[in-house]
Amino acid sequence: MALTRRSFIEAVGIGGAGLLATPRSVWAGLLQGTAPAPLAPRPLLLHNNENPLGPGDAVLQAVRSALASGGPAGRYPWEDVNQLHKAIADKFGVAPENVITGCGSTQVLRVGVQLFTSPVKPLVAGQLTYEECASYASLIGTPVRAIPLDKSLQLDLDAMAEAAKGAGMVFLNNPNNPTGALLPAAAVDRFIEKVLAASPDVVVMIDEAYHDYVTDPSHRTQVARAVKDPRVIVARTFSKAHGMAGMRMGYAVGHPDTIKKLDWEGPNALNVAGIAAATASIKDQGRLEREQARNTEARKFTIDWFARAGFPSVDSQTNFVFVDIQRPTKGFREACKEQGVLVARDFPPFEKSHCRISIGTLDEMKRAVAVFGKVLAVKAKAA
């Protein structure tokens, strides 16, 4: 049976998935012993780039053991974290000293911004890229040099390299969220070398959250460089292809000196279930490959559908597509929601033309495009 997000929670036996989709006011009712209001039928969740199949049976089994009676849920998980670091290190052929884990890759990115930027050491990032670094930078008073994408909706590496002079950290999301676009390894290599040569202090943070979904042979991970160069860090996550967004597990690979610096929380941010899940998942290369294949088929279906309907997409190497729907995102999103399909938030400056749509199962995408067809058949309103 396909292991959906929903059935994952039910199968672990902790209570219905409905509990976790329940608004806060209903939680309050639960605490007082009143029954929760009945839930609406679940919409298609194509707005958060999640893996529709969840984390898989082996992971489920590992989580069950971790939460079993007499098991480790009551103990701080420090030893288990060491085992996870070893498992991640083994996968990359590096040492545990090259690995750090955190509460999602979010934690790694935020600590990076905290450590390497300041009011006088700006952050350089694409104007349209994963927002976490820039949001946190703004919170702590770090200036952000936001570099517009180029005409082909790619990160503008030349402009970013120029902006990196005197910067504290450069954030490179490859493939990029929300465009789905990939920069080939050769271009990324040249970019990194150029940035590091021109700015002796700058650190390059490469977020490879969607690495496992890439099929383009021009791609290569930057992990090998990161373990050798203390100024390059590769961030990864268990929230996407590994299918455990709710478990809050992420990691980074890098030079031991840099990894030590990034170690702000120690193992305190990690929970036993997430550690068990991640340890099991990182060892299951076969499942990752099947997940990549599954996504590739559903992604192609979706891109082809939109293309035939007259709406081009950016060439996606991830589990979402950035479609030129030729109308404001907001109206499209609301119309889709009315018909039970959730698509992503606005992404300025493309909120008048594009929409990011996550790739669910092939079956879900077939149902989704029926809705998209209806919504898009309505003439585009004037911007």
Add this chain to the structure above:
Amino acid sequence: SSSRHLVTAAPSFENPERMAEQLGVGVRRVPVGKDGRLDLEAMAQAAKWAGLIFFCNPNNPTSTLHPAKAVAEFVARVHKESPDTTILIDEAYHDYVTDPAYATAVPLALENPNVIVARTLSKAYGMAGMRVGYAVAQPRTVENFNRWAITFNQNSLAVAAAIAALGDPAHIEQERARNTEARAFTTRFFTDLGYKVMDSQTNFVFVETGRAAKEFKEACAKRGIMVGRPFPPLETKFARVSIGTIDEMQKAGVVIAEVLRGEGPARASTSSNPQER
């Protein structure tokens, strides 16, 4: 912030000062009194212009507490002179308190924008591995806090577990009763051997062993008992020992008595962990 310092007791739970050091924030450490209680007078003095006072009640590792009245007076005193200083009251061990003079400071947090009460599910709730904690404060204070929090810093399973746990107060009553009995047993064990134990209102005791905590810990570890890490500035004479089941404390007692008498063979050592609670 870099211009507003942290005030904490010495010894107390180290997490806030560790974070302050990482952020380059000044730390004023105020030694506890001879009875292990936070020195309210000295902490109030140190609080002038402070950004944050970390007030652990009951205190880890000394296990002692200040009654509700003293806490309320301390808060009023600090804010009279330093209205912008935030007071973070850590009530991690709240559920283990039996002293009737104690009361939670949550009412203070609800009426004062600069008071926050922190709680955890890692102790009496037994969910240390699930990583769930929370704080109670005025809505504006909470909003401000949340601007800085990592979005989705709680994992789904922990959320479900926490909701179930919080909905079962009877379980916590049982746990408090269990700990109270084991705590009395443990305290008697040490006092019978002639060692002073601070007045514990938690799930651990702070014992004046008269020897270095490091050596005591290593000697116990060699014999299969893990006790607390050193807590400067009292690490030369005091050890923190957590309270397990009575059965566990009986077994531990045999070993600890041996170590304190300086006798008994060393068995295979167990690894100790630097990142302890």
